[in-house]
Every structure is written in C-alpha cells, then in structure tokens.
Amino acid sequence: MIPLSMADRGKSQIIKRIGGSPEVKKHLENLGFNVGGEVCIVSALAGNLIVKVKESRVAVSEELARKIMV
Numbered sequence: 001m002i003p004l005s006m007a008d009r010g011k012s013q014i015i016k017r018i019g020g021s022p023e024v025k026k027h028l029e030n031l032g033f034n035v036g037g038e039v040c041i042v043s044a045l046a047g048n049l050i051v052k053v054k055e056s057r058v059a060v061s062e063e064l065a066r067k068i069m070v
Contacts, residue, residue: 002069004060008041012038015037015038016035019068049062
C-alpha cells in the first residue's frame with residue numbers, strides 16, 4: 001500500500017484504506033473516495049492533484065492525498 005500522492009499518474013488504482021480524523025474521512029467520502037473504489041491521477045499542479053473518481057474530476061491537496069492509501 002502506498003499513499004495516492006505517490007501513485008503513478010494515468011494508472012487506475014483501487015482505494016484500500018482512508019486515514020485521518022472522522023471529519024476528513026467523511027469529507028473524502030462525500031467527494032466520492034470510498035474503500036474499494038477506483039481512482040486515477042490525471043495531473044499534479046503546485047502540490048495539488050487532479051484525480052478522476054466516479055466519472056468526475058476532483059482536486060485534492062497533497063496532504064489529503066497522503067491519507068488515501070492505494
């Protein structure tokens with residue numbers, strides 16, 4: 001398992017675990033990040049990641065991406 005922030009760009013990954021406080025977990029769940037779900041890094045800009053999750057593109061900070069394990 002590695003953090004999403006270290007995953008390869010353009011390659012689909014399966015979310016294995018989401019860390020952080022209950023508030024952070026709920027926020028990520030509301031954005032579509034769920035254990036067992038598929039996520040793909042589209043690009044990285046200035047420390048932020050653009051990721052494709054559930055047919056949507058979402059921007060997440062590097063800090064949040066480190067809490068998503070793939």
